[in-house]
Amino acid sequence: MSLAIGSASSSRNMEFDDNNKMIGGDNSGVMKTNDEDHDGGERTERQMSESETSLYATDHEEEDDEGGSNKIQLGPQYTLKEQLEKDKDDESLRKWKEQLLGSVDLNTIGDVKFLSLSILSPGRPDIVLSIPENGRPRGLWFTLKEGSPYNLKFSFQVSNNIVSGLKYTNTVWKTGLKVDSSKEMLGTYSPQPEPYTHMNAQETTPSGIFARGSYSARSKFLDDDNKCYLEINYTFDIRKEWAAT
Template sequence: MSQQENDDLIATQTEGYKVGQKKNIQELQQLDSNDESLNKWKASLGLDVAKVRFPENPQTVIVQALVLKADGHEIRMDVSTDEAVKRLQENPVVIKEGVDYTFKIEFVVQREMVTGLKFLQQIKRMGISVEKMEEMCGSYGPKYENQERTFPSSKAPSGMMARGTYSIKSKFVDDDNNIYLEWTWSMDIKKEWE
């Protein structure tokens, strides 16, 4: 069985696309270093210095939170630590049936530039996939501040048969298939907000 068959959340690959050779901050700074406008542009991307917000964490991308927005409600799901992810797994997120909702992911990029960040998510009900999304987030330079990406909205299912618990698997990866965070959680769709 191939890895594709074992893992429902594999980023799609564009035929013919080849990921470029990874360059560190110093190499990027030296490229066309005599071009003043290019140097200003690189500095605006955060390529003037390898910023590190969490020195104890060796990862380049650190996911802070997944935020669900729906019907005037905002549910912030902390995923910044293993303990926070465990709490999220134990406490389903409740949303009202039929509402339009969207996700926003908040993350920190440190040390190096990261290319082709993607957010993958699969929603299942009773083991059957009901929705799968793959959203390109883009490429980011290191910053001390949180960076974020909001995704297009979806509509929660409605009706008596749609109410219940949905299991969700989320993953944040880059072009080099580095997995920065992969976690599972659940969402309860109910008749009303609780």
């Protein structure tokens, strides 16, 4: 009712041309002209366009981040032998590099060679295990006593290249279910003829009837670039007592 009355009262004071533009009477703005509608439409479309552009840019920025397009692109990597060969005509630079490297055998194949794994537990002889080159020890690799503290110690040799951010990861399964996962940083190592050793933090084997039994595990040694130097797949037991030596 009130809307009909307001509309009739306003129309008495307005005249329009052929294009529906107001040319006289009360400019109270009760009715919008075509130009105003057009301008408003342009503003609305412009706002929507800006909003869509902003969302589109944000989506693509996220895609760039996820896709890694903004990652730093590293240049080609060279072995130490290749670097020395490049500088063989510069006598002073070549001697400086040779002094830094010492007696490293540059003809050694491979970057990291793992020699042995030792299991150390207080009050008993160390268990020293050789590591097969294929990373697959045959049969049961070792037996641990339940509820016993122990450390893992790795012996390895680094040649040819600096190994940056070497880390150790280990995953353990029992009857097909994952029961443990761990990761430990070993460090950065330069080439040298003598082996390195690294001892992991002390752990304690679980105890109880449900802890005893056979386990399967996978250990990996990777660097900052996720290059895997060794993967070991093996089985071990947890028993009431240590295995006889």
